[in-house]
Amino acid sequence: MCEFCHKHGEGKKWYLEANNYSEDLLSDLRRREFIIDFFKKPESLGKSIRRLNDLDNAPGFVRRAIIRRVSNKMKKVHYGQVVPIEEIEHIFEFVTSVARFACVCRHVTLGSEQRYCFGVSMAPQGGELARIVREIDASYLTGPNTAGIEQFSKEDALSFMRENEQEGLCHTVWTFIAPFIGGICNCDKSDCLAMRSTVTHGLPVMFRAEYVAKTDPDLCNGCRLCMRVCQFGAIGYSAALEKSLIDPRRCFGCGICRSVCTRDAISLVERSDVPAAKSLW
Numbered sequence: 001m002c003e004f005c006h007k008h009g010e011g012k013k014w015y016l017e018a019n020n021y022s023e024d025l026l027s028d029l030r031r032r033e034f035i036i037d038f039f040k041k042p043e044s045l046g047k048s049i050r051r052l053n054d055l056d057n058a059p060g061f062v063r064r065a066i067i068r069r070v071s072n073k074m075k076k077v078h079y080g081q082v083v084p085i086e087e088i089e090h091i092f093e094f095v096t097s098v099a100r101f102a103c104v105c106r107h108v109t110l111g112s113e114q115r116y117c118f119g120v121s122m123a124p125q126g127g128e129l130a131r132i133v134r135e136i137d138a139s140y141l142t143g144p145n146t147a148g149i150e151q152f153s154k155e156d157a158l159s160f161m162r163e164n165e166q167e168g169l170c171h172t173v174w175t176f177i178a179p180f181i182g183g184i185c186n187c188d189k190s191d192c193l194a195m196r197s198t199v200t201h202g203l204p205v206m207f208r209a210e211y212v213a214k215t216d217p218d219l220c221n222g223c224r225l226c227m228r229v230c231q232f233g234a235i236g237y238s239a240a241l242e243k244s245l246i247d248p249r250r251c252f253g254c255g256i257c258r259s260v261c262t263r264d265a266i267s268l269v270e271r272s273d274v275p276a277a278k279s280l281w
């Protein structure tokens with residue numbers, strides 16, 4: 001179990017605890033202000049991109065100190081964790097509504113409206129979170145192609161996320177001041193700031209799933225489709241064996257490789273059962 005399960009899940013998977021999605025948590029004024037700022041001022045994320053680039057050029061000891069400080073702060077405020085699609089299905093068993101938003105990261109990195117993010121709530125119609133966002137001037141939500149906040153059925157949201165998997169996007173849950181979970185995103189390294197920060201710049205704000213992928217060498221035919229979609233560089237290829245091999249130390253457990261494997265050669269196993277990966281988050 002990761003540190004979030006110990007802190008926010010009493011030793012169970014914290015993102016499967018209904019309390020962490022509770023509407024009551026939104027009565028906290030500090031949390032409401034954080035959400036308002038987050039959606040009202042997406043341009044502040046633009047500053048983060050410049051800071052990440054500066055971080056790459058900082059002396060080693062400065063870089064390490066900044067990474068530790070920022071990562072620890074984000075673990076309290078706004079962090080994500082990778083969750084495979086079956087865990088999203090479990091989350092959808094207890095949340096009441098699912099609404100799709102435009103992605104703040106892609107608004108900043110691509111300068112266009114891309115609708116890859118979902119708000120989840122224990123209340124109908126997106127609950128208090130959707131009400132807060134509707135009330136503020138979130139200009140990126142009102143672009144030319146927007147439908148504002150779209151209510152989705154859980155079945156349609158799952159089907160959209162399965163299509164995202166085929167494109168190589170990785171599902172993540174997100175806090176708005178921990179432990180409140182308000183969103184599920186579909187991320188990639190080129191467009192999503194948290195994933196870019198974590199994978200490209202080595203500043204972790206998005207953490208690994210409770211799972212690790214493994215291949216079955218008897219089923220793998222060496223087609224390498226899985227290598228093409230892994231955004232974490234976790235899959236290698238043995239020319240001698242003509243098989244793909246997953247490095248559990250690099251695997252984030254997203255399950256995207258599994259969804260493209262036509263031979264059903266990839267499965268997810270509990271991270272805690274894999275000695276090389278069990279303490280890597």
Ligand code: SF4
Binds near residue numbers: 225243263
């Ligand atoms: S996609 Fe499946 S069959 Fe192809 S290399 Fe990867 S594990 Fe093997």
Ligand code: SF4
Binds near residue numbers: 231256
């Ligand atoms: S190897 Fe791991 S990180 Fe890469 S796509 Fe598969 S599950 Fe995700």
